[in-house]
Amino acid sequence: MTGDRRPGRPRSEATRRAILAAAIDELTERGYAQLSVEGIAARAGAGKQTIYRWWPSKADVVLDAMLDEAASLIAVPDEGSLAADLAGFLVDTFRQRGQRPVLVGLMAEALLDPVFAVQFRDRFLFGRRDALRTVLARAADRGEIAADVDPEMLLDIVFGVLWYRLLLDHAPLDEEAGRQLATLVVRAAR
Amino acid sequence: MTGDRRPGRPRSEATRRAILAAAIDELTERGYAQLSVEGIAARAGAGKQTIYRWWPSKADVVLDAMLDEAASLIAVPDEGSLAADLAGFLVDTFRQRGQRPVLVGLMAEALLDPVFAVQFRDRFLFGRRDALRTVLARAADRGEIAADVDPEMLLDIVFGVLWYRLLLDHAPLDEEAGRQLATLVVRAAR
DNA sequence: TCAATTCGATACGAACCGTCTCGATACTAA
DNA sequence: TTAGTATCGAGACGGTTCGTATCGAATTGA
Known part of the structure; x- marks a missing residue:
């Protein structure tokens, strides 16, 4: 170089x-x-x-700043069961305090600016999505996910609830919520 | 008067x-x-x-305009089973085409303006949420929802996926997706 | 020494904000 | 009919932020 x-x-x-x-x-x-x-x-x-x-x-400044300090702490848990991995992933995610104003701001900008939306998806959202997809793939190999279940829909359930609560701020986003959601997703996957 | x-x-x-x-x-x-x-x-x-x-x-102008023309078409299906009610609710919701730019704009504004966020929640979001809560309450009466399942989390799953796909636009929001999601929620609720 | 590039600083026109004022209009009350 | 009141369309106003352009000073490689 x-x-x-x-x-x-x-x-x-x-x-x-x-x-x-x-x-x-x-x-x-x-x-x-x-x-x-x-x-x-x-x-x-x-x-x-x-x-x-x-x-x-x-918005790109803020995105860079967040990625810089977060240093992409995308942990991919591997505890041997979908329930444990999911709960670990969610609890780990919810533990990051004080990020709400930043995340909400970035999402607002992404909704208003299609060019930035691509940056936001590719450099942030899809990174965490890939991590959870790995977790689900391992669970599928272990037979914890029924054949007729689309893993992408499971991903949308997890991140959907996460973002919905983050954006609306109408319900807590704590460890208890993480365990609840993990239990329901495991049941849905069969 | x-x-x-x-x-x-x-x-x-x-x-x-x-x-x-x-x-x-x-x-x-x-x-x-x-x-x-x-x-x-x-x-x-x-x-x-x-x-x-x-x-x-x-934003209040846009919200009024949307509520005016939508005329609050909040149908509360009652087909006798959670699966049918959920699928009906979701398919009905997804059928409303062309609303994405309006909804995305309103959400963006709500994220930036806390005062408007209250209007958005109370006059739009919570209305649809109440409709689905009624559906879940009936299902609970029929014993279709396990006692350890928090109905509010089920609501967040449904609306979470809905809004997540609407905002990110990375996956379809069609009848097939509605049926898929309904099936998973029914399974999760046990 | 010289060309290239970034630095902080600031001026600039454009767009939109939210407030204010104007004369015209449409209704109520007397 | 008349007086009072509130809305109407129109546009002026100062303020803020935008994104671009320009300036001289600073810092590098050739």
Whole structure:
């Protein structure tokens, strides 16, 4: 790779991190609706153009920031049974506190901007989906999933409940809920 | 009631309908992200102030428009079995075509504006949720739902999958999907 | 030394926001 | 008929954010 051997001033890693941190801070303090590129630049001590040079939109900044700090902690449990794996996956997912404002903001942006929606799906949503798909495939090999059950529908049930509760905030998203959901999915799969 | 016996020029029903229709037309033609109060007013041949006098935000206009034309077609099937009732409810729901842009726009707005989120939940989401809760209550009376199963979690499974597929648009939301989901829920409930 | 590139900063036009004002219109009450 | 009241369409207004363009300074490789 000759990527970082080009002439000219190199990209500032310090500024990059300052922008990502400023985006998360602004988002959690004032909410996604109040988030602006100008606000991020001001808090980061950077120019607007520096942001637009590297990210197509503020949503991409937030997505990068989240992926950076989450470091893709997609654990793929393998406890030997679908019930244990599912419960582990859900409890592990629900344990991540304080991410709701970020996730809700990213989803809102994805609903409004089809271009960003692709980024959001490919770089975040489908990653976690693939992890759970692996879990289901192992369960199918063990005969825990009936032949007439579409694994994709099971995936949609798990992530559907997860996102529905996250977005509406009408019911808890805790370990108890995780165990409940895991039990029902195991039963549905037969 | 003396409500429509006040002094002064009465509210124009024609203008009200023109605004609601203009909102839906603008939304479906250009998308929710491009929807503006100025655009609605221009297309409706109305003044901006006329919109702001009756609705707090553009999202409330869209919500009113949708509730107006949908006329709250919340059917509560009663076929004698949970399987049949669920399949009926889902197939009936999925049959409503062309509503995706409207629903996605309303959800996006609800995620960004907590005040509107309350309107959205109370005037739309909870209405359909109540209908399905009635279906589940009857099934419970018939002994089709195990005692250890929380009906609220079953509701979240149904609406979770519905909204997850609607928002992400990664899998079909057709009658086949409805039957599949109904089968799984019946199994989960035992 | 020189060309290339990024940096922070700021100016710019465009769009839309929500408020306000205007004269015209349509209704009630006296 | 007249006075009072509320709505109507239209548009001006200041404010905010957008995304682009431009500036001189800073930092690199050749």
